Amino acid sequence: MTDMAAGMLASATTVLKRAVELDMAQKQGEAVVCYQEGLQLLMDAIKNMKDPVKKEACRKKMLEYMDRAEQLKKQVEEEKAAEIYHEQIHIEDNSTGHSYQQLFGRFLDENLTEIDIDDPYVRSTPQIYNLLRFCEMVIKSKAQVKLIRLLTGSENEHGQNMSQKDKLGELARSLKNFKVTLEVSYSDTLHDREIRFNNGWIVKIGRGLDIYKAAEGKFSIGFCDLDLRQCRETTVDIFKSKNVKTS
The missing domain is CATH 3.30.870.30 (MITD, C-terminal phospholipase D-like domain)
Structure with a gap:
C-alpha cells in the first residue's frame, strides 16, 4: 500500500468510526453525513491501493457502510415525510x-x-x-x-x-x-x-x-x-x- 493510500485509509477509518458512533447514538442526520464523507475517503484510498487482497477487503467493507448509509438516509426522509423529524x-x-x-x-x-x-x-x-x-x-x-x-x-x-x-x-x-x-x-x-x-x-x-x-x-x-x-x-x-x- 502506498503512503497516500495508507493516509486516506486512516482518515476514512476515523470518519467512519465517528459515523458508527453517531449511528449508535441515534443521531441519524449527522451519521449520514459522516458515512458519506468516510465512504468518499475510502473510495479514494481503494483507487490508490496496489494489493488486490487488501483492495477487495476494503471494497466489501465499503459496501456494508453504503448499505447502512442508504438505510439511514431513507429513515431520515421517511421521518421528515411523517413530520416527526x-x-x-x-x-x-x-x-x-x-x-x-x-x-x-x-x-x-x-x-x-x-x-x-x-x-x-x-x-x-x-x-x-x-x-x-x-x-x-x-x-x-x-x-x-x-x-x-x-x-x-x-x-x-x-x-x-x-x-x-x-x-x-x-x-x-x-x-x-x-x-x-x-x-x-x-x-x-x-x-x-x-x-x-x-x-x-x-x-x-x-x-x-x-x-x-x-x-x-x-x-x-x-x-x-x-x-x-x-x-x-x-x-x-x-x-x-x-x-x-x-x-
Missing part, C-alpha cells in the same frame, strides 16, 4: 464552528416569513448583541421575513445609559428599514428557550441565543466572527413539523 446537536464546551449561520442558515428559505423567539435572557448588552447578529443573518438570507416576535424576561439596568427596552427599541427601528417588524413582549416566568420558524422548523437550545463565551479582547480572533468564538456547552434539538403555529 428530530435531530440533536451537542455543542461541547470551548468548541468553535457554531455560528448562527451554521446553526440556523438551512432553515432560512423562501417560505419563511415569521420567526418566534422565546428566550428569557435577552437582557444584557452582549445578549442583545446576539439577537442583533441573529437578525442580521436573517436579513442577509433569501428568507422573506416580515415579522420577528421576541418573548423575553425584563431587566432593570440601573445606572446604564440605555435600558434593555431602549436597546431593543433601537433594534426594532433599525429593522423597520428592512421592512421587518420586531415585536417584543416580556414574561417574568418564562423558562424554556425555543425558536419557531413558520416554515415548520423548531429549534430548542439549552442556552438560547446566549451560547458564546466572551472573546479574550475586542481585538482578539473570534470577537467579530462567531465561527471562531468559543462556545458554552449546550444541546440543540431540531424538529420539523408542517403544522407549526406562531403565537
Whole structure:
C-alpha cells in the first residue's frame, strides 16, 4: 500500500468510526453525513491501493457502510415525510464552528416569513448583541421575513445609559428599514428557550441565543466572527413539523 493510500485509509477509518458512533447514538442526520464523507475517503484510498487482497477487503467493507448509509438516509426522509423529524446537536464546551449561520442558515428559505423567539435572557448588552447578529443573518438570507416576535424576561439596568427596552427599541427601528417588524413582549416566568420558524422548523437550545463565551479582547480572533468564538456547552434539538403555529 502506498503512503497516500495508507493516509486516506486512516482518515476514512476515523470518519467512519465517528459515523458508527453517531449511528449508535441515534443521531441519524449527522451519521449520514459522516458515512458519506468516510465512504468518499475510502473510495479514494481503494483507487490508490496496489494489493488486490487488501483492495477487495476494503471494497466489501465499503459496501456494508453504503448499505447502512442508504438505510439511514431513507429513515431520515421517511421521518421528515411523517413530520416527526428530530435531530440533536451537542455543542461541547470551548468548541468553535457554531455560528448562527451554521446553526440556523438551512432553515432560512423562501417560505419563511415569521420567526418566534422565546428566550428569557435577552437582557444584557452582549445578549442583545446576539439577537442583533441573529437578525442580521436573517436579513442577509433569501428568507422573506416580515415579522420577528421576541418573548423575553425584563431587566432593570440601573445606572446604564440605555435600558434593555431602549436597546431593543433601537433594534426594532433599525429593522423597520428592512421592512421587518420586531415585536417584543416580556414574561417574568418564562423558562424554556425555543425558536419557531413558520416554515415548520423548531429549534430548542439549552442556552438560547446566549451560547458564546466572551472573546479574550475586542481585538482578539473570534470577537467579530462567531465561527471562531468559543462556545458554552449546550444541546440543540431540531424538529420539523408542517403544522407549526406562531403565537
